[in-house]
Amino acid sequence: MLSVNEAENIIFNLVKPLNHQKDIETVDLLAATGRILASPVTSQLDFPHWDNSAMDGYAVIYQDVQQASEEKPAVLILVEDIPAGYQPQSNIQSGQSARIFTGAVMPKGADTVVMQENTRKEGDRVFILKAPNPQEFVRHRAAYYQAGAELLPAGIQLNAPEIAILAAAQCTHLNVYRRPRVAILSTGNELVTPEQTLQPGQIVDSNQYALAALVKQSGGEPLMLGIIKDEPEALKGAIADAIANADLVLSSGGVSVGDYDYVEQILESLGGEIKVSSVAMKPGKPLTVATFNIPNGAIYFGLPGNPVSALVSYWRFVQPVIKKCSGIAEGWKPKFIKAQTRENISSNGKRETYIWGKLDLVDGIYEFSVAGGNKSSGNLINLAQTNALAVLEVGKKLVNVGEEVEVLRVY
Ligand code: AMP
Ligand code: MG
Numbered sequence: 001m002l003s004v005n006e007a008e009n010i011i012f013n014l015v016k017p018l019n020h021q022k023d024i025e026t027v028d029l030l031a032a033t034g035r036i037l038a039s040p041v042t043s044q045l046d047f048p049h050w051d052n053s054a055m056d057g058y059a060v061i062y063q064d065v066q067q068a069s070e071e072k073p074a075v076l077i078l079v080e081d082i083p084a085g086y087q088p089q090s091n092i093q094s095g096q097s098a099r100i101f102t103g104a105v106m107p108k109g110a111d112t113v114v115m116q117e118n119t120r121k122e123g124d125r126v127f128i129l130k131a132p133n134p135q136e137f138v139r140h141r142a143a144y145y146q147a148g149a150e151l152l153p154a155g156i157q158l159n160a161p162e163i164a165i166l167a168a169a170q171c172t173h174l175n176v177y178r179r180p181r182v183a184i185l186s187t188g189n190e191l192v193t194p195e196q197t198l199q200p201g202q203i204v205d206s207n208q209y210a211l212a213a214l215v216k217q218s219g220g221e222p223l224m225l226g227i228i229k230d231e232p233e234a235l236k237g238a239i240a241d242a243i244a245n246a247d248l249v250l251s252s253g254g255v256s257v258g259d260y261d262y263v264e265q266i267l268e269s270l271g272g273e274i275k276v277s278s279v280a281m282k283p284g285k286p287l288t289v290a291t292f293n294i295p296n297g298a299i300y301f302g303l304p305g306n307p308v309s310a311l312v313s314y315w316r317f318v319q320p321v322i323k324k325c326s327g328i329a330e331g332w333k334p335k336f337i338k339a340q341t342r343e344n345i346s347s348n349g350k351r352e353t354y355i356w357g358k359l360d361l362v363d364g365i366y367e368f369s370v371a372g373g374n375k376s377s378g379n380l381i382n383l384a385q386t387n388a389l390a391v392l393e394v395g396k397k398l399v400n401v402g403e404e405v406e407v408l409r410v411y
Contacts, residue, residue, distance in 0.1 A: 003394070004316070004352045007279045011289055011317050012333075014275060014299055015324045018177045018247075020154060023327070025178050029166060032158045034219065035176035036327040041152045043169035046142035051106040053082075055137040058119055058126050059098045059110035062135070065128045073120070073127040082107060097126050106138060113137035155329030157219075177327035179221040183246035183298070184211045185238055187254040187263065188305060191227045206380065207252040207303075207310050214314050218322040220248070230260040239263075240270055243298040247325055250318065253305030255286040263302040264288050272300060280394065282351040283309035283377040284316065307380040312354050312389060315410040336391070339366035339407045341399050345390055349397040359388035359407055368407050387411040 002010070018024075024038040053059065060076060068074035076097035080090040084103040092098060092109030100106070100113060115137060118130040145151060151169055152162060158174070166174065191205040192198060205227050212222035223246060228238045235254070242249040254263040264277060272290035279287050286309075288302030301318055303310045316334065323332035339359055347353035357370040368390050373382035389408045392399065399405045 001278045001280050001285075002276060004279055004281050007276050007287070007289075008317065008334075010275050011321060012324065014289070014291055015321050017325060018180065018327045020177070020327065023178050024175050026173050027176055029163060029172050029174065032166070032174045032176055033160075033163055035158050035174075035179075036219070037152060037154050037156050037158055037162075037174065038177045038327060039175040040150050040154050041166065041169070041171050041174070042148060043145070043151045043171065044147050045169055046147045047145035047168070048139050048141055048143065051141050052139050053100045053102060053104050053106060053113045053137060054139050055113050055115045056101050057113045057115040057137065058128070059092060059100045059107055060112050060114055060128065060132075061092060061094055061096075061110060062112040062132070064094055064097075065112070065114060066131050066134075068128040068131045070129050073129050076126050076128065078121075078124045078126055080107060097128075099126075111135055111138065153329075155327060157328055179219060180248060180322050180325040181223060181246045182215045182220040182322065183223045183225055183242035183249045184208055184215070185225040185242060185249070185251045186227045187230060187235060187251055188227070189230050189260070191253075193227065206307055207305070210307065210311060211250050211252065211303075211314065214311070214319070215250075215322065218319050219326045219328075220322045230254060230262060232262050232266060235262055236266050236269065239266055239300070243270070243272075243292055243300060244294075246298045247296075248318070248321065249298045249300045250303060250314075251301070252303045252310045255288045255302040255304060257286075264290075267300060267302070280351045281312075281316070282347070282353045284313040284354070285309075285351065287313050287317070289317075306377055308356070308377045308383060311383065312356070315389065315408065316354070319410070335409045336406055337366055337409060338404050339368040339388075339390075340402055341390065341405045342367055342369045343401050345370060345392060345399045345405060347392040347397055349392075349395050352394055353392040353396075354408070355390040355392070356383060356386040357388060357390060358385055359409060366407070368405060 020038050065074045079096045080098040082088050082100045082104045088107035090107050098107045114132050120127040186205045186208045190203050192202050215222040254261045267290040274290050276289035286304045290300040303313045360367050371382040391406045
């Protein structure tokens with residue numbers, strides 16, 4: 001049995017990111033939200049596009065006003081009004097000024113803006129009551145970005161700030177990585193869909209939905225292949241189909257040591273190389289990871305059937321895998337932080353233990369609360385609102401209330 005760290009190293013090294021030339025699609029700006037940029041973006045526009053004013057005030061020549069004060073104001077003749085969006089006509093000469101507004105283009109000749117609060121207007125004259133600094137309140141053309149340079153690099157996720165930048169740069173079509181395709185199947189004779197009527201002993205296949213939701217949230221495209229019976233032939237067909245058509249395959253169930261747990265032997269019969277078959281963690285000990293030596297063969301994750309275990313295994317291993325696969329350059333690794341626990345957390349110390357609950361930031365300190373209700377790993381109900389897992393390393397049996405605990409942030 002592998003330790004969590006050993007399993008993590010093996011698994012993360014199996015993942016090849018999507019190809020930045022082949023695995024791409026062109027989408028328009030809003031559809032690019034949340035996607036990973038596949039090619040760097042360059043703009044032909046300078047930012048700012050023109051020298052412009054950062055204030056409502058008066059465009060002046062610095063030399064004219066450098067001695068100005070309340071007692072001895074500089075008096076300038078107003079030659080033009082320059083609102084935002086207007087092309088100035090004047091060329092400011094010594095002794096002249098233009099009324100100017102935030103974002104408006106600086107007129108020729110002027111080099112400084114005096115804020116309105118330090119002036120007094122009388123008819124067509126303005127009194128400058130305080131000397132500005134040279135070039136004050138002028139945003140110079142290309143001060144933020146010079147046309148032709150790289151505006152955004154490949155490998156970043158496009159969130160609202162990047163969408164704003166791209167809109168401003170008039171980049172309306174973007175090359176993004178396609179989403180990793182993740183096939184999902186559930187194994188078990190006891191399973192029915194959420195729409196079917198339950199017969200005694202049956203269980204609804206919640207894992208299919210949990211995993212599809214997780215895959216979407218990790219940036220993947222879920223392919224829901226449904227429920228497969230614990231019958232070797234049926235399973236073999238479904239698994240062969242899945243590995244040929246997806247980047248990753250997630251199955252749940254059938255990876256323990258029970259009489260109906262066929263997944264590992266089927267993977268081997270299909271030529272799979274088993275890289276991981278169990279991990280010293282709780283929950284989530286049964287975990288089968290396999291690869292296939294065929295072109296574009298998927299990485300296979302046989303997750304435990306227990307709904308809590310399936311989610312914990314996903315968060316610990318699969319979420320980073322999908323993110324790494326998606327082409328993102330940084331930030332795909334699991335995010336651990338230290339938090340204070342609000343209650344005692346215990347483990348038998350034998351396997352690395354993951355306790356689900358809620359992470360909150362309270363007065364600048366991260367606090368972790370264990371999910372309420374029945375703490376059985378068969379209890380799916382108390383997973384609601386889980387956003388983090390507290391982690392107790394092997395050998396650690398107790399973390400007392402108020403003490404620091406390592407927490408894996410999953411949302
Ligand atoms: P298994 O790993 O196949 O032995 O399943 C372990 C437990 O998880 C059993 O109680 C199953 O009924 C339950 N289980 C397996 N698959 C699913 C599923 N897709 N959705 C919900 N529960 C499941
Ligand atoms: Mg089963």
